[in-house]
Amino acid sequence: MPAPDARHLLLPLLHRTLPDTVLGIYLHGSATLGGLRLHSDLDLLVVVSRPTTRPQRRALVEELMKVSGPPGQRSRRPVELIVVVQDDVRPWRYPPTCDFLYGEWLREEYERGVTPAPEPSPDLAPLLTMVLLADAPLYGPPPADLLAPVPHADLRRAIVAGVPGLTGDLDTDTRNVLLTLARIWTTLATGAIRSKDAAADWALPRLPAEHRPVLAHARAVYLGDEAERWDGTLLSGVRPCAEFLVRAIEDEAQAA
Template sequence: MTFKNSNFSTNDKHQIQQVVDLITKELSNILVGVYLFGSSTQSGLKKNSDLDFLVVTLESISEDTRIYLTNELMTFSRKIGDNSDFRYIELTNVVLKDISPWKHPAYQDFLYGEWLRESFLIGDISKRDINSDVTIILYQAKSHGLALVGSKEILPVIPFSDVKKAMNEMVSVVAEEVVEDSVNVILTLCRILYTLETKEIVSKDLAGNAVKSYFNPIHKRVIELAIKEYISGESMVVEAQELVELANQLKIGIERKL
């Protein structure tokens, strides 16, 4: 596989190839496409950026295959807290008939993400479920994704009105995790606000820099610290109350745009 993006390190390319090889082997009879999206195909990967994959299949994945894919992906993906050069892998699978013709919200057939590792280790494997995030993933993949297998032509065009619905449905849930997952939550909320203003989904650091001027000096500083950690990995130290207050201010800004 040839990668034109010079931002991919040798390890990035190796991980991407591992995922593609796994999916094409295990899902060969039902596979429609594999797509890379997110920072890797837009502004470029930062130190703690995920490798985001979208997989489209003709039918739902069997239980045995879910278990096998999960176990294999756990060996490919960087663990939370690990300082290696490998990246976290996030992989979402959807079934073609669930997204074409398009209707929000859509079913997610299978999900792998590092924040779920503890659940995976006790046998709690991803199940088919409705997930508003599918709308945002498809919007990103259609706009800026890279087809690793198959064609982007099969991906539906997602109306921005549906993206707004999805963001509205997820913002409160995301904000509740601000103390436990501060950098990700603060910058995700910044990105939601930026997207509602521009209809573009950009990297978290770009979104944070674009909206930080809307806030008072204390909250602006927290956003800047979050961006610094996102880019460099240098941990920020911020009081929980400041995080909660900023998350609430971001929510207010988002709600005004919805």
């Protein structure tokens, strides 16, 4: 589902389920960092004027499950959609509050009837930074009109804070974890937020030779150039590669 379809499918859905509260809807992530790949989510941030109600959040879940699909499915691209209340993120404070989150990795919980609730989310620091840099409104004014800039110190703090949770998912979400670790390392070292494949391009020549095939495979799968298959020497190399990336992140964080 390319970006233009987001306007046709998701904008009416959002205005229908959140009437009179939507201030802005913004693309970010892969769609604005080099283009959507086979395994890319369609990432959207929605800024609203007041908190969502539980019935509204449940309605959003039900509607989004109809238009979002599992990663790698060509007919329905996975959607990651986050809602923030403007007063929760402007003026800026850390950690910011996420009012609503939809992502395909939570589908089983949604199907069991779980409804997302507002909660503090350090991950919003890099996300809001990407939204401001992308400046890609689907609805509403430029994002800088609604969002405060994230201090660089809070951006670094947030991405480092997410590392333990990432590594806990290494066995079940190998490709994404490896690419996200490379992305965190890249951002800490250069200050730039790159796409996952571009972050891998930056990291690969900086890895010891024994770790390069693992990250290269993760990159190739993300781009749709190879089938995802973690076995043999690749599988045995996953954890050592991840451990090297984590150490590199820790070194960059301590060097600041």
